[in-house]
Amino acid sequence: MISLQKRFLFVHIPKTAGNSIQNILRDYSEDRIVASGGQDGVERFEVRSDGRELVKHSTLAEYYRELGTETADGLFKFACVRNPWDRMISFWFSPHRRETKWDPKKFRKFVEKEVRPLREYFALPTDAGKPPFGNVDFIIRYERLNDDFRTVCEKLGIPPVELPVRNRSERGSAAQYYDDKLSAFIAETFADEIDYFGYQRP
Template structure:
């Protein structure tokens, strides 16, 4: 999550949706914010206290967290936006990320299908607690009643185009997004799926598919 008092925007960072590139592009506006110093200090204090002081909005906080913590008028005055990704594609990204960055969480030679069935098994003993893609993307964008509380939802598939819209709305020059964490270790996401695993993701992320307008 990235908040700018000066430019009046709140970026909700959903993992594996191009958010690292967006954060990198907008970071300089955070540095120039008059509240940057106290925000930085609060972040450091939170870390020193093992994050038990509740004074920091984590990188992947949901919009509802900001709405509950910020004054109502201030929250409403912000341009609140996020980027989302095709749920089937997102799970392929998750599989490769864990296999590359946290191989100790994978079983030997675990296939993509085995990964999905274990990940979404309601009776699993071990939780994929380090993988935020187990959480529906829509959960980051709604309040406790399920109503949208953000102003704009961009898409990973049209990342630059939608980010251009955000820049225009915020009132900053167009920024060419850097290619942060660009993956080159995978096939097209449809190649990973069988009819059964395709249906599994359709069931688990039905709300995302409906709300965000995605299809396989």
Template sequence: MLLSHKHQFLFVHIAKTGGTSVRTALSKYRWGHKYSLPQFVCSKLSSFTGHRIGAKFPRHSKVIAAKEMLPDEYFEGLFKFVFVRNPWDLQVSSFHHIKRERPQVMQGHDDFESFLKWKFDPERPYQYHIDTSLEFQSDYVVDLHGNVIVDFIGHYESLQEDFDQACDKIGIERIALPHKRKATDRSTYHSYYTDETAELVANYFKRDIEILNYKFDDKA
């Protein structure tokens, strides 16, 4: 999550949706206001204490955290935006990330089909690095009653175009996004799935698919 007091925007960062590029482009807008010094001090103190003092929003906080912690009038005045990603594509991205960075947690399930079936097995013991990618993207954009409370939902599939719209709404110059963590080692996500594994994702992420308006045969 990235908050700019000067430009009155709140970026909600969902993992693996292009958010690292967005954060990089917008990071300079965190500063240049009257609260910059205490914000900087709080950020450093938070890091120094292992984020145990609640002095800043964690990188992947949900929008409800900001709504609960900020004054109502201030929160309502912010332009709140987020980027989301096709759930089937996100699971392919997660598979490659885990296989590259933490293959030991896969417990031998190193091909996509067996990994996905194991991942969605309700009897599987909890494993942080596996289960974080099973979070619902829709949880990042709703309040406690399930109402969408962000002002703009951009899409990974049209990242630059949607980011341009966000910049226009914020009132800053459009910025060419850096290609942070861009994958070049795979074909489109459709080729990874069988009918069975595609249905696994469809059933589990039904709420995301409905709220965020995705379908399996979207263009990558």
């Protein structure tokens, strides 16, 4: 989601409270909210940027391609990140998937085939091997969501708002779903973001 008026660019990574954030930012963005049954979450909406090939979960590189380097560089760029062990369980039980049962084998295949690591959302062609997470100006931690979002609001000059976590399920703690083998798979798959942000197995 972008705003040329408020000069921001929000990279929406799935299952990081992005729907709640975009519901607040929509009043300041030129993007349109469009109903879409295939989207994640209870609200099932897509984001459209008129005249640009950008969608709800566009990567930073896609924003740069559509906006141009000069415009994108001039925007306050931010995203929200989340412990990958927790994020993957939330992804598995996301309402749009209609998955009600826990199946470790299917879960592993789902993560392998359908989930992008964080680095793919942050990467730019100019990275030259360096960690891509520094390509945005601010990163909201899901674990301190409202405090960090308040910082964003102050930066943008908009009233601070308490964010509802709209898609919380009754699935319980992520820890109950992982044995050592499955936990090690998550640790290997998302190693760079775990190392960079200091995440630990729940």
